[in-house]
Amino acid sequence: MKSHFSEARSAEIAIERMGPDAPPRLVEVMSSLVRHMHAFVKETELTPEEWEIGVDFLTKTGQICSQERQEYILLSDVLGVSMLVDAVNNRRPEGATENTVFGPFHVADAPVRAMGDTICLDGKGEPCLFEGKVLDLDGQPIQGACVDVWSDNAEGFYDVQQPGIQPKWNNRGRFLTNEDGRYAFRGIKPTSYPIPDDGPVGKMLESMGRHPYRPAHMHFLVTKPGYQRLVTHTFVEADPYLESDAVFGVKESLIARYERTDAEDAAWRSTFDFVLAPL
Amino acid sequence: MKSHFSEARSAEIAIERMGPDAPPRLVEVMSSLVRHMHAFVKETELTPEEWEIGVDFLTKTGQICSQERQEYILLSDVLGVSMLVDAVNNRRPEGATENTVFGPFHVADAPVRAMGDTICLDGKGEPCLFEGKVLDLDGQPIQGACVDVWSDNAEGFYDVQQPGIQPKWNNRGRFLTNEDGRYAFRGIKPTSYPIPDDGPVGKMLESMGRHPYRPAHMHFLVTKPGYQRLVTHTFVEADPYLESDAVFGVKESLIARYERTDAEDAAWRSTFDFVLAPL
Numbered sequence: 001m002k003s004h005f006s007e008a009r010s011a012e013i014a015i016e017r018m019g020p021d022a023p024p025r026l027v028e029v030m031s032s033l034v035r036h037m038h039a040f041v042k043e044t045e046l047t048p049e050e051w052e053i054g055v056d057f058l059t060k061t062g063q064i065c066s067q068e069r070q071e072y073i074l075l076s077d078v079l080g081v082s083m084l085v086d087a088v089n090n091r092r093p094e095g096a097t098e099n100t101v102f103g104p105f106h107v108a109d110a111p112v113r114a115m116g117d118t119i120c121l122d123g124k125g126e127p128c129l130f131e132g133k134v135l136d137l138d139g140q141p142i143q144g145a146c147v148d149v150w151s152d153n154a155e156g157f158y159d160v161q162q163p164g165i166q167p168k169w170n171n172r173g174r175f176l177t178n179e180d181g182r183y184a185f186r187g188i189k190p191t192s193y194p195i196p197d198d199g200p201v202g203k204m205l206e207s208m209g210r211h212p213y214r215p216a217h218m219h220f221l222v223t224k225p226g227y228q229r230l231v232t233h234t235f236v237e238a239d240p241y242l243e244s245d246a247v248f249g250v251k252e253s254l255i256a257r258y259e260r261t262d263a264e265d266a267a268w269r270s271t272f273d274f275v276l277a278p279l
Numbered sequence: 280m281k282s283h284f285s286e287a288r289s290a291e292i293a294i295e296r297m298g299p300d301a302p303p304r305l306v307e308v309m310s311s312l313v314r315h316m317h318a319f320v321k322e323t324e325l326t327p328e329e330w331e332i333g334v335d336f337l338t339k340t341g342q343i344c345s346q347e348r349q350e351y352i353l354l355s356d357v358l359g360v361s362m363l364v365d366a367v368n369n370r371r372p373e374g375a376t377e378n379t380v381f382g383p384f385h386v387a388d389a390p391v392r393a394m395g396d397t398i399c400l401d402g403k404g405e406p407c408l409f410e411g412k413v414l415d416l417d418g419q420p421i422q423g424a425c426v427d428v429w430s431d432n433a434e435g436f437y438d439v440q441q442p443g444i445q446p447k448w449n450n451r452g453r454f455l456t457n458e459d460g461r462y463a464f465r466g467i468k469p470t471s472y473p474i475p476d477d478g479p480v481g482k483m484l485e486s487m488g489r490h491p492y493r494p495a496h497m498h499f500l501v502t503k504p505g506y507q508r509l510v511t512h513t514f515v516e517a518d519p520y521l522e523s524d525a526v527f528g529v530k531e532s533l534i535a536r537y538e539r540t541d542a543e544d545a546a547w548r549s550t551f552d553f554v555l556a557p558l
Binding site: 004014022026058079083088089208 | 282283284285286289290292293296297298299300301302305306307308309311312313315316317318319320321322323324325326327329330334337338339340341342344349351352355358359360361362363364365366367368370379486487488489521522523527528529530531
């Protein structure tokens with residue numbers, strides 16, 4: 001079969017070129033990718049100058065990546081692709097807590113702490129009590145679930161972004177639920193912060209008239225054998241960026257109440273129950 | 280308007296986020312891009328592991344780029360995107376010679392040579408006389424058109440890929456058509472060669488069961504004020520890679536005849552007429 005180029009059949013020609021021994025899933029993914037890339041070029045009638053801008057952008061995005069910085073994940077995040085990949089892979093039954101993006105700041109094996117302990121080690125920020133239950137879809141408590149939490153500090157930075165400045169494990173910890181499915185810990189009311197915006201992705205956001213901020217949130221990774229791994233955040237209600245999270249992480253159901261308290265050790269209290277779906 | 284994430288409206292939500300002051304063309308291009316990226320993820324139900332492979336591939340493709348190497352252009356080439364961008368921007372009336380990809384090896388301001396001169400300075404390869412006419416759509420000769428030509432040497436490398444090994448301007452030159460619209464020069468019958476395949480794009484081609492070869496071709500850039508700039512190749516007929524050019528550059532109409540001759544100074548003769556479309 002002839003496979004000389006033609007504008008009309010450009011995507012099919014590129015797809016048909018794959019060999020008979022290419023892995024079927026690779027063929028499926030690359031076919032979809034090629035079809036959409038070609039449709040994009042045809043739809044926009046992309047000019048050679050625009051194509052060059054694109055090549056230059058992709059090159060610079062790769063070149064700024066390092067051990068400490070992953071600009072391509074950032075690109076995926078700000079175009080809503082990361083959230084979408086998360087969503088299609090974590091569809092859950094009604095009533096189960098929804099996932100959101102994992103983000104780049106989780107650290108495995110954070111210290112396991114006792115019920116009610118604090119995770120804030122730098123003494124900065126407004127103290128907040130986080131509490132609630134981990135339940136199954138029938139509302140029954142799940143005992144011994146691991147609630148792994150992490151947040152930025154009062155200045156908007158995670159400990160791993162400021163080694164030597166923040167104490168190690170600042171605003172991180174793991175907690176186990178008791179027989180009532182209850183978890184509780186003290187931390188700080190998180191603050192909103194910008195994603196790194198001094199690279200190609202930041203420039204792109206600016207050209208598109210978008211800001212780089214994420215609304216304040218506490219990260220949760222809740223696990224228990226027999227249940228689906230829950231990767232989520234709870235967002236601080238009334239945060240000014242809830243409607244415009246730079247990475248589209250906000251889901252209505254994940255906005256948590258924050259109430260003022262008159263307790264000596266916590267100016268705020270945020271209650272949130274997590275519902276795990278079975279495997 | 281609420282713009283919390285939802286799987287169903289993921290692309291629209293990302294698109295609506297662009298600000299009112301973003302340039303209209305940028306909004307148009309980014310909207311199409313986001314719509315197609317999201318459709319790709321939904322269609323393939325891309326897994327987090329596959330997404331990671333993609334992020335890693337894009338990062339490595341950027342990081343191998345240097346002054347001498349542009350792996351993103353190569354990626355665009357092997358997925359047929361470069362040819363498509365060229366095609367949508369160079370639609371011509373019936374009868375006009377078709378464009379094909381420019382490629383990375385053109386050098387501006389090659390020496391202007393006299394009718395019939397040779398461009399082969401390293402004495403390698405099978406000598407070939409290239410001749411023909413530059414015509415307008417009515418078949419009338421165009422005098423004084425600039426025919427800028429370049430090819431690889433007998434070993435499959437362009438002079439710029441082997442500085443210090445090949446003579447400067449080897450297999451390059453500019454020729455002006457005479458009052459009959461005629462051009463003629465001596466070069467070599469070009470040879471097929473692989474695109475650089477030791478990077479991420481080469482690995483991708485291999486996984487897809489594709490080879491990295493381009494069929495043998497002579498590059499032509501034909502210009503004359505008042506006419507559209509023609510960027511094209513003529514391909515060597517019967518080349519084994521004509522049906523499987525790694526960058527999809529072959530168009531049926533660009534395959535040229537190569538005849539054996541018994542001339543002393545040319546073992547081959549390749550005749551090709553170029554027809555320029557008016558501006």
